[in-house]
Ligand SMILES: NC(=O)C1=CN([C@@H]2O[C@H](COP(=O)(O)OP(=O)(O)OC[C@H]3O[C@@H](n4cnc5c(N)ncnc54)[C@H](O)[C@@H]3O)[C@@H](O)[C@H]2O)C=CC1
Ligand SMILES: CC(C)CC(=O)C(=O)O
């Protein structure tokens with residue numbers, strides 16, 4: 001298979017972990033006989049520095065032509081005081097909107113070996129396996145007006161959704177639930193917000209189209225509490241943009257680190273951008289210690305969702321699992337035992353495992 005992949009490293013640890021994903025994909029290409037061609041384009045703070053624009057038109061054009069996109073992370077203190085239109089985050093929001101990537105899938109799975117890396121009690125975390133389906137192109141991050149008023153004495157942000165925008169993300173979540181444990185939790189603030197009342201109405205209406213899926217509604221404050229007190233209660237969670245942003249960082253605590261979580265941002269036709277859930281982590285950038293697993297698992301999601309390469313995606317996931325099972329982990333995972341590894345070492349261990357596993361599969365099939 002031949003595929004064109006656009007890499008958007010961005011800023012901070014984004015530039016470090018994207019190298020890991022590329023290395024892993026190169027190993028997959030070699031072992032499974034695919035041709036992946038990578039081109040690098042600017043986004044975020046580094047694009048402000050190079051092009052005076054957090055999302056240069058050339059980046060958007062390249063992304064539109066690509067078979068899939070991998071993004072590291074954007075942002076950093078250097079650009080924090082910039083005016084809103086020159087913030088790195090505008091680049092990320094801009095590419096999501098430009099490609100209509102409305103469905104953000106954020107799987108959260110507690111690895112057995114890392115149960116003690118979570119500050120939560122291991123017996124609570126054990127067996128956690130949930131999927132957050134976050135609406136990604138509407139809500140507060142995109143509403144207008146969003147501005148200071150009265151010489152800075154007041155301010156307004158706007159939370160707007162159309163029924164159609166809610167319907168398509170709710171449909172996506174029901175479809176995900178159908179392929180999993182058939183339990184859907186819709187998270188909103190329908191006791192206060194009009195937008196949430198419409199959200200709940202749409203979920204109730206869509207229920208009839210997916211009779212096998214059990215549906216519940218939770219208010220976001222209670223959902224945040226239940227997510228860490230009873231995480232195995234959840235299968236698929238569907239929620240609007242900002243609630244999804246917040247509860248997914250919270251859910252990462254189940255895995256031991258924000259650096260573990262991957263994501264896929266999808267358009268209706270399957271076009272996708274894949275990125276870890278974390279940001280540019282300025283506190284550890286440049287030290288070679290960033291956890292590459294969220295980024296590497298995002299590359300696996302790319303293989304599965306954009307290229308239908310399920311076996312190859314599984315090869316990456318199995319390699320990650322094995323390296324963790326062998327006791328290796330980056331320093332963000334607070335473990336009492338095991339072997340600490342940096343970004344490059346973790347990546348090389350994962351690559352080695354992919355190569356060894358593929359070689360042994362070949363030997364077994366040759367003798368079969
Ligand atoms: N998708 C994106 O590009 C995102 C960008 N940001 C931006 O990133 C910058 C920093 O934001 P923060 O609030 O600090 O969030 P962050 O996600 O960058 O970091 C939060 C904490 O988690 C740790 N962490 C995150 N990823 C890690 C990894 N792979 N390995 C080890 N530790 C990891 C960091 O060291 C930090 O202590 C800001 O400019 C923000 O706007 C934030 C979230 C998402
Ligand atoms: C620019 C932010 C909305 C990025 C973020 O925190 C996210 O998508 O998780």
Ligand SMILES: [Mg+2]
Nearest residue numbers: 245246249277
């Ligand atoms: Mg976030």
